[in-house]
Each structure stands twice: as structure tokens, then as C-alpha cells.
Amino acid sequence: MGETGGHGRATQASTPLYQLKADFFKTLGHPLRIRVLELLSVREHAVAEVLAQVEVEAASLSQQLAVLRKANLVATRREGSNVYYSLTHPQIAELLRVARGILTGLLEGQAELLADLKAGRHG
Template sequence: MSAPLYQLKADFFKTLGHPVRIRVLELLSQREHAVAEMLPEVGIEAAHLSQQLAVLRRANLVATRKEGSTVYYRLTSPQVAELLTVARTILSGVLAGQAELLQDLRATNPTLTTSPPGPS
């Protein structure tokens, strides 16, 4: 018996649920990259980046090609880039709504400050 579609979707989103993986997919949305090109952009050690790339490969979200000793990564589908764009749009709307709510709260209660209280 195969897993229900909602379980497969949940597993898919779990794969996306790591900031490094999202950053890698954002970079690959622009163009293919060699591992060495991605390292300074993601700010982690090479071994950790390799682990995250392996997760994305297993999920079939990225593919590789080798040129000499250099391995290049690319998205397997442009729809991955579209998904990231949709996520950005959703988050922008959520954050805009939160900013409006905060502005309304400040208008009704001027004692609210922009910074949280410090340690006691």
C-alpha cells in the first residue's frame, strides 16, 4: 500500500525544512552552481553543505553534472524556483499583515515600543 498524497507532501516539505537547503535552492534558482561557489553564499563548512546537497539529491530536487573534478548542481525542475517565489509572496503578505497589526496596536497603545524589554 502506497503512502497517501498528504504524507508525501509532508515529507516533501520536511525536506525543504532546513535554511541551508532553502538557500541552496534559491541559489540554484538563478543558475547552476559548483559546490565551491555555494560555500561562501551559505556560510557553512563543505562537509555540512555536502550533507544538505545529498538530502536534496535524494529528494530529486537537484541534479549534478561533473566537469573535470568540479561538480555542478542544478534544479531538476523550474517549478522548484516557482515554489520558492510563491513562498516569498505568502511570507510577504503575512509579514505585511503583522506590520499593519503592530502599527494598529501602537496607535491604540502608544506605550508599546519597537524593542522588546531587556533582561531584568
């Protein structure tokens, strides 16, 4: 299980799980990709619907959708001239919910600390 087609990247089978996880989180590490995944967590969307929601240039959206497709996080289907996107795994929506919960807890903790600092109750 060596290298793949001259790209210098190890195959998935020989890549440690922590590296695969890091690559996965790198894929998630773009605000527009997160926004798209959040929209798709609710329901399938046509490209035009996503474009109206995210308020970016079509080329930029297309580029980010391609990254998500390549990572197998979204799937497409064509109906007439429309292309629809959906999540490949419902766990993606759950991951976004968990991240929101973690961030909410962190921000609440920071707000409490700030309130303590302003009240002179810290340090």
C-alpha cells in the same frame, strides 16, 4: 504493494499524496537547503560557488546537498574536477517565489497590526 526492503516505509505508490507532500515539505524544512535551492533557482552552481555563498562548513553543505539529491530536488553533473548542481524542476524555483509572496503578505499584515496596536486603534 507492501513494504520496501525492510525499512518499514511504504512504497510511493501506496503512500497517500498528503504524506508525500508532508515528506516533501520536511525536506524543504532546513534553512541551508532553502538557501541552496534559492541559489540554484538563479542558475547552476559549482559546489565551491555554493560554499562561498552560504558560509558554512563544507561537510555541512555536503550533507544538505545529499539530502536534496536523495529527494531528487537537485541534479549534478561533473566537469573536470568540478561538480555542478542544478534544480531538477523549474517549479521548485516557482514554489520558493510563491512562499516568498505568502511570507511577504503575512509580514505586511503583522506590520499593519503592530502599527494599529501602537496607535491604539486595536482592541
